[in-house]
Amino acid sequence: MNTYVSTKPTVYLIDGLNLVRSFLYQFARTEEDITADFLDFLADISLHERYSMHEYEVIFDGPFRPVGPLYRGGVHISFSEDVTADQIIYERADYLNQNGRRVIAVTDDRLLQEDLKKLGVKTQFCRKFYNGLKLPEK
Numbered sequence: 850m851n852t853y854v855s856t857k858p859t860v861y862l863i864d865g866l867n868l869v870r871s872f873l874y875q876f877a878r879t880e881e882d883i884t885a886d887f888l889d890f891l892a893d894i895s896l897h898e899r900y901s902m903h904e905y906e907v908i909f910d911g912p913f914r915p916v917g918p919l920y921r922g923g924v925h926i927s928f929s930e931d932v933t934a935d936q937i938i939y940e941r942a943d944y945l946n947q948n949g950r951r952v953i954a955v956t957d958d959r960l961l962q963e964d965l966k967k968l969g970v971k972t973q974f975c976r977k978f979y980n981g982l983k984l985p986e987k
Contacts, residue, residue, distance in 0.1 A: 858902040860945055861978070862938045864956040865909035865926070868975040871957060884916060887979075888926065894982050895923030906941070908934040935961045942970045953978075 869884050888907065894900050905924045909916075912930055919926045929937050938954050942965055945952040953971045955978040956962060962972040 857951055858904075859951045859953055860904045860906065862942055862952060862954045863905060863907045863978070864934050864938060864954075864958065864961075864975070865907045866934065867957045868907075868955065868979065871975045872979075888916060888921070888924065891982075892921035892924050895921075900982070908937050908941075910934045939964060943968050946970050 865884070869880055869887060872883050872887075891905055891907070895903070895905055901923060903923060907924060907926045909926070909928050910933055911928060913928045916926060927937075935956070935958055938956065939961060942952050942954050946968055953973055954961070954965050955973050955975055957975050965972050
């Protein structure tokens, strides 16, 4: 059984640039290519029965840029514009948590992780999250 992805309906708040940049050196490809591949992969995963109960919100730092559809499967993509993705993740996690939603923030930012844990919000490192997304073999 996969222990990295929740078995209960969860909102995953994903720091998009954190996740994408954690793979840049491994694949030696452009940030745009890795972003496109990750978003396509996450959209495909979100439609699988094992993961479809979850919501995936990917927040990228900075202004809007073309990444394809902003809604695909169970994935919603947004941009932080004038604030940081960390601020949006923190505020959104706090709001969801206060309203009884199960939320996990996916980020490698240790300071953000510490702040979220003080709110009672679970966090997960980007690689651990990504490595936990496996479709069952047939």
